[in-house]
Amino acid sequence: MSALGVVRGRVWAFGDDVDTDVMAPWSVITRPFEERRSQVLHTRPEFARDVRPGDLIVAGRNWGCGSSREQAPENLQLLGVGAVLAESFGRIYFRNAIAIAFPNLVCPGIAAGVRDGDELEVDLDAATVHNLRTGTVLRAQPYTAEMAEIIRAGGLLEVLRRRFGGDDGLGVRLRR
Amino acid sequence: MAERVLARTSGRARVAAGEYVTASPDVLMCHEALTMCASQLRRVGVEHLAHPERVHVVLDHFFPAPTAAAARDHVRARRLVEQYGITNFWGHAGICHQVLVEHAAVRPGQLVVGTDSHSSTYGAVGAAGAGIGVTEMTYALATGELWFQVPPTVRVELVGTGGPALMAKDLVLALAGAHGTDVAQYAAIEFGGPVATAMSIAGRMTMANMGAELGAKFACFPADDRTVEYLRDAGAADIEPFGAEPGARYARAITLDTTGLAPHVACPHNPGNVRPVTEVAGTAVHQAFLGSCTNARLEDFAVAAAVLTGRRVHPRVRFVVTPASQRTFLDAVRAGYVATLVEAGAHITASGCGACPGGHQGLLGPGEVCVSSTNRNCVGRMGSTDSSVYRGSPAVVAAAAVAGELIDPRELWTGSTL
Numbered sequence: 082m083s084a085l086g087v088v089r090g091r092v093w094a095f096g097d098d099v100d101t102d103v104m105a106p107w108s109v110i111t112r113p114f115e116e117r118r119s120q121v122l123h124t125r126p127e128f129a130r131d132v133r134p135g136d137l138i139v140a141g142r143n144w145g146c147g148s149s150r151e152q153a154p155e156n157l158q159l160l161g162v163g164a165v166l167a168e169s170f171g172r173i174y175f176r177n178a179i180a181i182a183f184p185n186l187v188c189p190g191i192a193a194g195v196r197d198g199d200e201l202e203v204d205l206d207a208a209t210v211h212n213l214r215t216g217t218v219l220r221a222q223p224y225t226a227e228m229a230e231i232i233r234a235g236g237l238l239e240v241l242r243r244r245f246g247g248d249d250g251l252g253v254r255l256r257r
Numbered sequence: 258m259a260e261r262v263l264a265r266t267s268g269r270a271r272v273a274a275g276e277y278v279t280a281s282p283d284v285l286m287c288h289e290a291l292t293m294c295a296s297q298l299r300r301v302g303v304e305h306l307a308h309p310e311r312v313h314v315v316l317d318h319f320f321p322a323p324t325a326a327a328a329r330d331h332v333r334a335r336r337l338v339e340q341y342g343i344t345n346f347w348g349h350a351g352i353c354h355q356v357l358v359e360h361a362a363v364r365p366g367q368l369v370v371g372t373d374s375h376s377s378t379y380g381a382v383g384a385a386g387a388g389i390g391v392t393e394m395t396y397a398l399a400t401g402e403l404w405f406q407v408p409p410t411v412r413v414e415l416v417g418t419g420g421p422a423l424m425a426k427d428l429v430l431a432l433a434g435a436h437g438t439d440v441a442q443y444a445a446i447e448f449g450g451p452v453a454t455a456m457s458i459a460g461r462m463t464m465a466n467m468g469a470e471l472g473a474k475f476a477c478f479p480a481d482d483r484t485v486e487y488l489r490d491a492g493a494a495d496i497e498p499f500g501a502e503p504g505a506r507y508a509r510a511i512t513l514d515t516t517g518l519a520p521h522v523a524c525p526h527n528p529g530n531v532r533p534v535t536e537v538a539g540t541a542v543h544q545a546f547l548g549s550c551t552n553a554r555l556e557d558f559a560v561a562a563a564v565l566t567g568r569r570v571h572p573r574v575r576f577v578v579t580p581a582s583q584r585t586f587l588d589a590v591r592a593g594y595v596a597t598l599v600e601a602g603a604h605i606t607a608s609g610c611g612a613c614p615g616g617h618q619g620l621l622g623p624g625e626v627c628v629s630s631t632n633r634n635c636v637g638r639m640g641s642t643d644s645s646v647y648r649g650s651p652a653v654v655a656a657a658a659v660a661g662e663l664i665d666p667r668e669l670w671t672g673s674t675l
Contacts, residue, residue, distance in 0.1 A: 098438065098527050100635035107615040111326065124636050143439045143472070147633055148614070149374040151390035172443050172474055173374055177390035227277045227404060237396045241301040245399065 083233055085184065085205035085224070088163035090135040092199040093128055094192075097141035101153035101174055104145070110152055114159050121156045134161025137201055141167065141192040144185075145174025154178040154185070164203050166191045166210060166221060179228050182236035186210075188221035258477045258501050259445035262385040263407050266368045274409040274508065279402050284363055284384075285312045286371035287398075288353050289319055290391050292330050294372075295337045297395040306341050307401030313345040313362055314338055315353035320609040323617035351582025351608040352550045354378035354386075358462065359584055361493035365480030370397055375550050375632065377473060380465035381458055382488060383480025383499040385445070388469060408445040408474045409508035415452035417516035419675030422666040424560065425460030426552055426630070426650035428452070428675075429467040430521040432513055434531025442472035444508065447501060452515055452675060453478055458487045459556040460674055466551045470528045470632055515675060520653050520666050522628075525645040526636045534653055535665050541573070543625040545658035546639070547651055548579030548606075549613040552630035555588045556674055557651040561603075562594035564655035564670045570602030571661030577619035578603050579611040603658070615639050621646075628657040 103124050109117045122128045138144075138157065144167035145153055154177050157165065164184040168191060178185040184205050191210065195201070200213040208223035224232065234240050264271050267278035287294060291314055298304075306312060314334065322328035338346045350356045354375055357363050365383030369376060372394050379386030389403070397403045415428060432440065446468050453461070461478045468476020478484075479500030488496045519533040547553055547561055561578070570576045578598055580586035586608055589595050595605060604619075612619035613631040620640030621627050627639055627646045630653075634646035647663060656666035 098529065100633070102615075102633065102635045102638055106637060111330070123642060143442070146438060146472070147374065147635065149372060149376075149388040149390050151392060169439060169442055172472065173388050173390060176393060180390060180392040180396070225277065225406075237392050238297055238301055241303065241396060241399055245302040 085229060085232060087202060087204050088135070088137065088184065089200070089202040090137040090163045092137050092139050092195055092197060092201055093132065094195055094197045095138060095140040095144070098143045098146055099140060100147035101145050101150050101171065102147055105150050105152035105156050110150060114156070117152065117156055118160070121160060129160070132160050132162065135163045136161070137163050137203065138165040139167070139191055139195045140165065142169045144170050146171035149173045151177045151181065154183050155181055158183040164205070166203065168192050179231050180237045182232045184232065186221040188219055190219055258383070258447055258479065259385050259408055259410055259475050261502065262366055262368050263405055265366070272407045274407050276407045278405050278407060280368055280405050281401050282370045282397060282403060283311060283367035284369040285394065285397055286353055286357060286369060286373070286376060287312065287314050287394060288317050288372055289330060289334060290372035290394065291337055292333050293391045294395045294398055297392065298399060303399040306398050309342045310344065312341070312343045312398065313347065313357055314343055315347040315356050316349055317352045317609045318614065318616060320349045321607050349609070351580070351585065352610055354466065354550045355554065355581040355585065358382055359491055359582060361488045361491035364488070364493065364496060365484060365499035370394070370403060374469045375466050377468040377476040378462050378466040378550060380468060380475055380477035381461035382484050383477060385475040385477060387474050408443060410445045410447050411441045412507040412510040413446055413448050414450040414510065414512040415448060415515065416450045416512060417452060417514040419515065419673035420518060421671040421673060422520050422652045423515065423518060423673045423675050424650040424652055425456060425463040425674065427518060427521045428513060428515060429464045430523055430531045431518060432511070433471060433523065433529050434521065436511060438470055438527070438529035439472040441468065444473060445475040445477065446471065446473045448476070448478045454481065455675065457556055457674065458483065459554040462554065463552055467632060520650060522647045522649040522653060522663065523634055524647055525634055528633060528648070534649060534663055537647065537663050538665055540647065540663040541626060542628045542657050542662060543573065543575065544619065544621060544627040545574055545576045545654045546612055546619060546627055546629040546631065547654050548577070548611050549631040550581060551632040552651050553579060553581035553585065555585055555592070557630065558585070558589040558594040559592070560651045560670070560672070560674065561655040562597040563672060564652060564666065565601040565603070565659065566597055568601055568659045570658050573661045574658050575619070576603040576658040577606060577612060579606045579618060580608040582608050612639055628654050628663060630654045
């Protein structure tokens with residue numbers, strides 16, 4: 082069984098109740114990603130401007146509350162965010178993130194001890210979060226076997242592709 | 258209730274909170290997201306839906322098409338409906354949740370998934386409805402199945418008496434204010450108590466709808482005699498009551514006493530920033546919006562008409578009214594509510610989601626304040642990122658439309674829908 086792996090990156094810290102509307106505003110929701118890009122988390126414009134692949138998001142309670150729009154986690158994934166760690170998540174956002182194989186872990190206590198620019202190392206299998214600035218290690222809630230299986234497969238579309246034999250993206254038809 | 262629904266749909270005798278099940282939803286509701294699902298289905302090699310007869314399609318978020326791109330998307334959606342053999346196509350009959358409930362397309366005890374976060378609304382008729390995203394819907398369309406973690410259930414007991422200008426919206430806002438918008442995170446809500454029993458289906462739809470704003474996976478009322486009667490009137494025979502098993506246990510119990518409760522509003526920019534409207538009275542408003550799957554039903558029209566009878570919309574205010582469905586619209590016309598509203602200066606739009614998600618038919622400009630009967634008020638929700646939304650009941654909205662500012666609706670209306 083392959084591992085989900087370790088992600089290490091620089092933190093963008095957010096507060097409580099960040100809504101999926103703010104991650105993917107309706108005004109550009111049907112546009113291609115390049116046109117949505119600058120509007121992601123628009124209440125903090127420097128995020129979309131300065132985020133680098135591998136960066137991490139740390140948030141308080143209820144990250145991703147609100148609408149069922151999948152563009153919310155998808156936008157973060159396409160910006161290269163390595164993982165999101167939050168006190169808790171909006172449930173549809175959390176499921177959507179699993180469905181697209183974008184790591185998000187519930188990590189009690191994370192909001193208080195982490196600030197912008199901290200470097201974290203997150204072991205997605207052991208569900209440990211090591212703050213390299215402070216030296217503290219927090220325990221996140223590990224993915225259940227069911228969730229981890231979807232993420233390891235590369236998301237629900239990959240699960241379907243294997244089952245129904247669609248094109249694997251390289252022009253090869255997979256076996257059912 | 259959630260456990261009963263998930264046990265039946267996963268083929269088990271019983272299930273317990275925390276367990277994972279693979280369940281077969283009875284109803285799969287897609288709005289315009291159908292076109293995105295279809296693109297994904299094609300990419301993974303799926304040509305046929307597992308259960309096209311379980312799929313319901315409503316085009317509501319972009320209706321009437323505000324752009325040529327949206328119109329093109331609707332052309333494609335109509336073609337897909339034919340291609341997949343989807344017979345439950347509701348066209349532009351109104352907002353998805355309203356349309357399915359008023360046509361009795363959802364029944365007590367059913368498991369419903371929808372590509373809309375307010376799919377919890379189906380709990381009003383004793384179904385377990387959950388919002389899902391596009392990729393999960395694609396999976397469910399292809400396989401007829403989806404994974405669920407059986408949620409713990411939070412019992413919300415509604416007790417007390419109705420007060421002047423009090424509506425179901427005030428109750429659910431008060432819950433969010435007192436307990437937070439994550440009070441039922443990952444959980445199912447089960448409403449009960451004498452106020453729930455006495456509540457209209459319209460009121461139950463408002464509360465179940467707003468379950469999504471309390472973090473809930475499902476938000477259910479037991480299907481009682483009132484539900485059975487409503488669904489029979491809507492054309493469904495053989496409807497049976499449905500509720501929790503006797504002696505059902507709950508992870509948590511909350512009681513809300515409605516006695517003496519004041520009308521409430523959720524202030525900018527968070528559904529949980531709830532206060533009695535009296536505390537923010539005097540706040541000037543530029544637009545009043547009566548619309549959305551939360552509050553734009555006939556009962557809501559009746560209240561707005563009661564408030565506006567013999568009065569005028571304040572000259573500073575645009576009062577935009579978007580009926581929840583065509584049927585609601587027609588009923589409101591026949592009841593005379595529409596004439597009352599238009600005579601007072603309101604603008605009625607085509608039914609659909611309209612301005613609620615920031616789509617069209619009444620967006621906000623910079624610096625503007627809207628009082629709205631909708632469900633969310635995060636930054637920029639209904640237009641400019643420099644606008645603000647206060648959310649309240651139809652009574653609060655209509656009263657503010659008259660006054661030009663937030664006021665206590667009890668000054669203009671002393672009825673109650675509880």
